[in-house]
Amino acid sequence: MTIEFKGRVAIVTGAGGGLGREHALALAARGAKVVVNDLGGARDGSGSSLGAAEAVVAEIRAAGGEAIANCASVTDWDAVQAMVQQAVDTWGRVDILVNNAGILRDKSFAKMDLADFKLVMDVHLMGAVHCCKAVWPHMVEQKYGRILMTTSSSGLYGNFGQSNYSAAKLALVGLMQTLSIEGAKADIRVNALAPTAATRMTEDLMPEAVLAALKPEAVVPAMLVLVSQDAPTRTILCAGAGSVEAAHITLTQGDWIGLGSEAPERLAAQLDTVRDRSGETVPPNGSAQGSLEVARAIAKLG
Structure with a gap:
């Protein structure tokens, strides 16, 4: 069965380049109307411009699709609310939210400024919270919604120099777990994707040969499945270089040790x-x- 999104309205954050751009193009190619959100800043989060989002919108329209550009910062609650209202005013609904926006401020924990820790948490975690909160009442009312968190192997398993990023990315899994439970009765399905891809965010972190194998478009199939009409819920998929795996937070059978001083x-x-x-x-x-x-x-x- 072909996965398609005709009549669906999607918001993709951080969609001016890299993975977000691929997500937006793929959703539009399969029929979705797309809000292309991108602050248009540097990968450390500085600066802003509508140009990156507008360029992706132009690509979508040139291919016959429908899209609008938005440069709200996901850290700005009022701007996020306005972005969701823009989607509703333009197309009457919002069905899909892909929380993809992110920044890096890598440094070992000993050398990291608390301001850099907080900023990464604000963009990744609170940015997703803002977007989820803004789309939630619309999805509840229409009894349909698909939300995707972008987590990371750094959050699931750790990575040197990324304590801020790791903390934010695993927090998004916790958010997914509860929102999937709370959204179930309204058919709001919430999943997470841990991508491995060569983008502006990773270009300095991997050898050239590895970067060549990790094309961002290889992550897109997992995204499409996780936001489709028949999507699972409460699922963590890891994807890269053509492979897809599932991650789980498990509980062992354990053992009884009792109470007392010993x-x-x-x-x-x-x-x-x-x-x-x-x-x-x-x-x-x-x-x-x-x-x-x-x-x-x-x-x-x-």
Whole structure:
């Protein structure tokens, strides 16, 4: 079955270049009307210009698609609200949100200024929060929505020099987990994508041969599936160089160590058992942890 977006309205943030541009072009090519959002700044977040977004809009229109440009900063709540209203005023609805905007301020944690930590959190995490909050009432009212968070292997697994970026990217997974639960009754499906791609954000971080294999367009199929009508929800896909994997936050079966003064020593002795991944699960929600622990305590204590 062909994945298509005829009649759908999509907002893609950070769509003036790199992955965001590929996302916007692909959605438009398959029928979506697209708000191309880009601050038009440098990759560290400085400066702004509508030119980058307008260039992508021109590409979409030249190919026969529909698009409008927007240069709101995702850190500006009022500007984000106005962007969503622009989409609704132009096309009457908003169906898809691809949270792609981001910046880098890489440095080891010891050398990182707190201002650079906070700015990266503001753009990646609060930027996505602002966009989700602005589209949410529209998606609830129409009982349809598809939201994509852009996470990262740096957030899922860590990366030297990216404590700010890592913290923000894993926070987006937590946001996805809860929004997917809260949005379920209105058919709002929320997923996350961890891309590996050669863009302006990564050009200084990888050898030339590796960059050549990591074309941004190779990530697009995963994005299209995660925002499609038949999309899953609460799914983390990792994609790059033509491959796609799934990441999970799991819970091991663990072990009961009880209470009392010797409990820390029992835990230390049983730590390998607690960390044993055989039989691990992907909990449906946060209360699953407590349910497992209470059930085991009742079984042990009778």
